[in-house]
Amino acid sequence: MSLLVTGSIGIDSVITPHGEATEVLGGSAVYFGFAAAAFTPVRLVGVVGEDFPDQFRDLLASDRIDLAGLETRSGSKTFRWTGKYSPDMNDRETLDVQLNVLGEAGPKVPAAFADSKVVFLANTHPALQRELLAQLDGGCLSVCDTMDLWIETEADELRRTLRAVDGVIINDGEARQLTGKGNLVEAGEAVLDMGPRFVVIKKGEHGAMLLTADSVTTIPAFPTKNVKDPTGAGDSFAGGMLGYLDQCGQSNTASLRRALVRGTVAASFTIEDFSLNRIREVAADDAEARVEQFTQMLRID
Amino acid sequence: MSLLVTGSIGIDSVITPHGEATEVLGGSAVYFGFAAAAFTPVRLVGVVGEDFPDQFRDLLASDRIDLAGLETRSGSKTFRWTGKYSPDMNDRETLDVQLNVLGEAGPKVPAAFADSKVVFLANTHPALQRELLAQLDGGCLSVCDTMDLWIETEADELRRTLRAVDGVIINDGEARQLTGKGNLVEAGEAVLDMGPRFVVIKKGEHGAMLLTADSVTTIPAFPTKNVKDPTGAGDSFAGGMLGYLDQCGQSNTASLRRALVRGTVAASFTIEDFSLNRIREVAADDAEARVEQFTQMLRID
Numbered sequence: 001m002s003l004l005v006t007g008s009i010g011i012d013s014v015i016t017p018h019g020e021a022t023e024v025l026g027g028s029a030v031y032f033g034f035a036a037a038a039f040t041p042v043r044l045v046g047v048v049g050e051d052f053p054d055q056f057r058d059l060l061a062s063d064r065i066d067l068a069g070l071e072t073r074s075g076s077k078t079f080r081w082t083g084k085y086s087p088d089m090n091d092r093e094t095l096d097v098q099l100n101v102l103g104e105a106g107p108k109v110p111a112a113f114a115d116s117k118v119v120f121l122a123n124t125h126p127a128l129q130r131e132l133l134a135q136l137d138g139g140c141l142s143v144c145d146t147m148d149l150w151i152e153t154e155a156d157e158l159r160r161t162l163r164a165v166d167g168v169i170i171n172d173g174e175a176r177q178l179t180g181k182g183n184l185v186e187a188g189e190a191v192l193d194m195g196p197r198f199v200v201i202k203k204g205e206h207g208a209m210l211l212t213a214d215s216v217t218t219i220p221a222f223p224t225k226n227v228k229d230p231t232g233a234g235d236s237f238a239g240g241m242l243g244y245l246d247q248c249g250q251s252n253t254a255s256l257r258r259a260l261v262r263g264t265v266a267a268s269f270t271i272e273d274f275s276l277n278r279i280r281e282v283a284a285d286d287a288e289a290r291v292e293q294f295t296q297m298l299r300i301d
Numbered sequence: 302m303s304l305l306v307t308g309s310i311g312i313d314s315v316i317t318p319h320g321e322a323t324e325v326l327g328g329s330a331v332y333f334g335f336a337a338a339a340f341t342p343v344r345l346v347g348v349v350g351e352d353f354p355d356q357f358r359d360l361l362a363s364d365r366i367d368l369a370g371l372e373t374r375s376g377s378k379t380f381r382w383t384g385k386y387s388p389d390m391n392d393r394e395t396l397d398v399q400l401n402v403l404g405e406a407g408p409k410v411p412a413a414f415a416d417s418k419v420v421f422l423a424n425t426h427p428a429l430q431r432e433l434l435a436q437l438d439g440g441c442l443s444v445c446d447t448m449d450l451w452i453e454t455e456a457d458e459l460r461r462t463l464r465a466v467d468g469v470i471i472n473d474g475e476a477r478q479l480t481g482k483g484n485l486v487e488a489g490e491a492v493l494d495m496g497p498r499f500v501v502i503k504k505g506e507h508g509a510m511l512l513t514a515d516s517v518t519t520i521p522a523f524p525t526k527n528v529k530d531p532t533g534a535g536d537s538f539a540g541g542m543l544g545y546l547d548q549c550g551q552s553n554t555a556s557l558r559r560a561l562v563r564g565t566v567a568a569s570f571t572i573e574d575f576s577l578n579r580i581r582e583v584a585a586d587d588a589e590a591r592v593e594q595f596t597q598m599l600r601i602d
Contacts, residue, residue, distance in 0.1 A: 087483065089483075182388065182389045183526055183528065185525065186526050189526075206504070206508070207508075207519075209524065216524045216598075217524075217598055218508075218521040218522070218524045219521060220507075220519040223486050223510065223517045224486065225487050258601055260601070261601050295601050298599040298600070298601065299599070299600055300518075300520075300558050300559055300562050300596050301596070
């Protein structure tokens with residue numbers, strides 16, 4: 001059991017119809033890490049600046065999250081993002097983004113992490129994703145995310161990364177943009193043709209779809225009235241999925257389907273409060289109780 | 302086993318990214334009827350004009366659909382609708398609508414149909430929906446649809462109808478408009494507060510949600526690449542649901558959940574071809590095979 005995540009660690013400010021949070025802990029690797037930690041220990045790899053607040057470091061400190069790969073770079077500043085959600089929270093506007101240390105050299109994977117068995121390459125430049133992967137021993141289960149910017153500007157690099165990974169977890173808009181297919185089953189199949197063995201398409205409040213060579217599984221989101229802040233839902237989804245896959249030590253279709261449910265459940269916790277406030281309190285028992293509730297809802301005999 | 306549907310019977314012209322169909326059989330009661338007929342015999346109540354083509358009458362003629370309630374009104378013309386779908390088929394524009402006979406007096410329920418046990422009041426003026434319901438013996442399971450026009454212009458009449466029925470099947474936009482709630486679980490609960498014992502919110506390609514006093518069930522749509530024409534999907538959904546409820550003779554939460562799946566499956570057949578071309582060929586075995594495929598997809602142990 002050894003799950004590694006590389007991605008952003010940032011300082012977020014966010015406004016939703018339910019309130020706002022200013023200068024709170026965020027970033028893809030952080031949301032992923034706390035979501036995965038309900039299922040398996042996590043190795044976090046990323047870079048922050050010397051301005052990274054001590055209280056955020058305290059928040060990250062957990063016996064489930066190994067911070068040996070967290071670099072604090074002198075003379076650099078931490079990634080910052082400010083965003084505002086639409087009234088229905090299905091869209092958001094980036095009001096300000098400061099790449100800071102994320103615009104510099106990428107992080108190094110500690111030698112002690114090279115034997116990781118499951119690896120998530122959160123969204124970053126696709127060439128950097130492959131560099132990070134190259135620092136690991138072969139044979140791990142590798143999964144990546146990406147974003148519209150790289151689909152548009154780094155298509156060739158992204159294709160190389162897609163040939164190098166086992167799986168990809170992207171949202172519906174990215175899947176359509178990447179493939180030119182409007183129908184999501186067609187889009188997912190087109191992504192499979194690019195190399196990965198499995199594809200997960202996240203649809204936000206509408207759930208998620210998993211495609212493998214021989215299966216298509218669509219599930220809804222966990223139905224809830226309690227949505228305060230959607231930030232980090234997608235990374236938490238990936239964290240729940242891969243945390244479970246690392247825990248169970250398999251990645252066949254049946255395991256991927258079970259992982260899809262864990263991702264859905266992890267995201268449903270994250271959106272219940274701002275920042276990491278809810279997801280970092282989720283214990284294994286909480287997650288399993290909601291998994292049971294969700295799978296029972298979907299079991300219609 | 303006696304399911305009655307009242308609604309439109311029309312002549313449609315439709316353009317989708319996959320082609321077009323000109324002057325084909327359509328209408329809510331027709332889509333509902335063919336979808337329900339895979340599960341139970343159907344009593345159809347509606348009015349057409351004297352221009353209603355003989356070949357459409359032949360298409361409707363089926364030993365599963367009783368046309369004793371189909372009135373052909375002299376001097377009147379049949380309802381006509383022309384629409385065009387967006388490239389992703391999630392939106393459509395009405396290019397032309399001619400109410401014709403639907404703007405005149407409503408249909409009469411034949412005395413022999415008064416003992417119907419399950420009744421679907423497809424979208425029409427909410428006062429007319431209650432008039433139709435009043436022509437039936439008490440004790441039936443009554444379910445209605447509605448539309449944005451009545452929510453906006455006949456709010457009081459619609460509230461009366463919602464107090465008179467057991468269930469309502471509407472789409473997500475209508476649920477939000479009717480309740481002022483953006484979150485669909487909240488919207489569904491607000492509809493329940495208006496009177497019905499159960500509410501189904503249709504979300505098109507994103508599936509459907511069922512709410513009762515003590516349960517919330519969300520399921521996805523049947524995942525498919527094969528979508529030619531979404532016209533009639535919502536009415537087919539209602540037909541599959543109520544056809545199953547009439548067949549099983551119950552409407553407890555477990556039955557409603559099973560009915561939700563049958564509705565989903567019925568809609569998935571309808572959209573595979575233009576007009577009634579696909580759904581009217583669906584036999585009970587075809588429907589059950591797809592129900593099995595869909596429930597297996599959702600069974601994640």
